[in-house]
Amino acid sequence: MSTTTVTTSTGTAARVADAVKVYGSGDTAVRALDGVSVTFPAGRFTAIMGPSGSGKSTLMHCAAGLDTLTSGAAFIGDTELGRLDDRRLTLLRRDRVGFVFQAFNLVPTLTVAENITLPMDLAGRRADAASAEWTDALVDIVGLRDRLHHLPAELSGGQQQRVAVARAFAGRPDVVFADEPTGNLDSRSGEEVLGLLGRAVRRMDRTVVMVTHDPVAAAHADEVVFLADGRLVDRMESPTAERVLDRMKAFDGKGAPS
Numbered sequence: 001m002s003t004t005t006v007t008t009s010t011g012t013a014a015r016v017a018d019a020v021k022v023y024g025s026g027d028t029a030v031r032a033l034d035g036v037s038v039t040f041p042a043g044r045f046t047a048i049m050g051p052s053g054s055g056k057s058t059l060m061h062c063a064a065g066l067d068t069l070t071s072g073a074a075f076i077g078d079t080e081l082g083r084l085d086d087r088r089l090t091l092l093r094r095d096r097v098g099f100v101f102q103a104f105n106l107v108p109t110l111t112v113a114e115n116i117t118l119p120m121d122l123a124g125r126r127a128d129a130a131s132a133e134w135t136d137a138l139v140d141i142v143g144l145r146d147r148l149h150h151l152p153a154e155l156s157g158g159q160q161q162r163v164a165v166a167r168a169f170a171g172r173p174d175v176v177f178a179d180e181p182t183g184n185l186d187s188r189s190g191e192e193v194l195g196l197l198g199r200a201v202r203r204m205d206r207t208v209v210m211v212t213h214d215p216v217a218a219a220h221a222d223e224v225v226f227l228a229d230g231r232l233v234d235r236m237e238s239p240t241a242e243r244v245l246d247r248m249k250a251f252d253g254k255g256a257p258s
């Protein structure tokens with residue numbers, strides 16, 4: 001089954017070039033990103049790791065168009081985010097980007113089914129037969145068919161996050177950004193969610209970029225990029241939890257390794 005909608009000619013789902021992000025100004029200025037260039041290839045699962053405060057969330061937010069860079073450029077496909085006005089940026093986020101957050105962020109008054117289709121309903125895309133078929137397939141993939149008419153509060157945390165994963169992929173976005181998606185889950189539910197993200201990439205040609213603290217979570221990715229002090233300091237293909245943990249130990253207490 002080919003479900004890919006938009007990938008670019010370069011096979012790049014998202015990227016940032018010479019990304020600098022400075023919070024505040026003067027003596028209190030914090031350089032959260034200090035010249036990061038990184039590509040997130042289409043059809044791949046990339047994890048972003050690094051010590052606390054290294055700039056992981058800032059990178060994700062700027063790459064996803066949730067925040068703006070101080071200098072440099074961020075692209076979704078071939079579209080440079082800094083060139084879009086607010087309205088076009090909002091539409092791009094709605095139509096081409098999916099999000100999974102640590103806190104699930106489901107709408108409590110909507111059922112599981114309504115939460116999953118919400119982005120498409122907002123975009124007026126529900127009538128499309130292919131979209132309906134895709135959503136139906138997603139419901140099975142995330143294993144929520146028997147919960148479709150429940151409210152989020154009636155689900156476990158793991159089930160709620162699976163709804164959030166289905167919602168993120170529902171509009172067949174170019175890229176899904178996940179910020180600590182297993183941070184609120186026990187290890188079994190976390191494994192289920194990570195397995196889902198991995199299957200979406202490998203079996204359905206999706207693209208995932210995930211920020212995580214957890215080497216076990218990062219091991220589900222095809223590649224890990226490591227940040228330290230706002231800089232990209234390493235990349236690791238085909239990670240294992242053990243190798244990621246070893247790499248992270250090198251950061252302990254001393255920021256970027258020399």
Ligand SMILES: Nc1ncnc2c1ncn2[C@@H]1O[C@H](COP(=O)(O)OP(=O)(O)OP(=O)(O)O)[C@@H](O)[C@H]1O
Pocket residue numbers: 023024030031032050051052053054055056057058059213
């Ligand atoms: N809104 C903000 N205002 C000022 N400084 C900020 C803001 N957001 C982040 N920072 C600072 O920017 C740096 C990078 O923060 P960021 O949250 O991106 O790191 P992180 O690697 O995601 O950290 P963690 O793993 O602890 O979530 C930190 O020094 C942080 O204190």
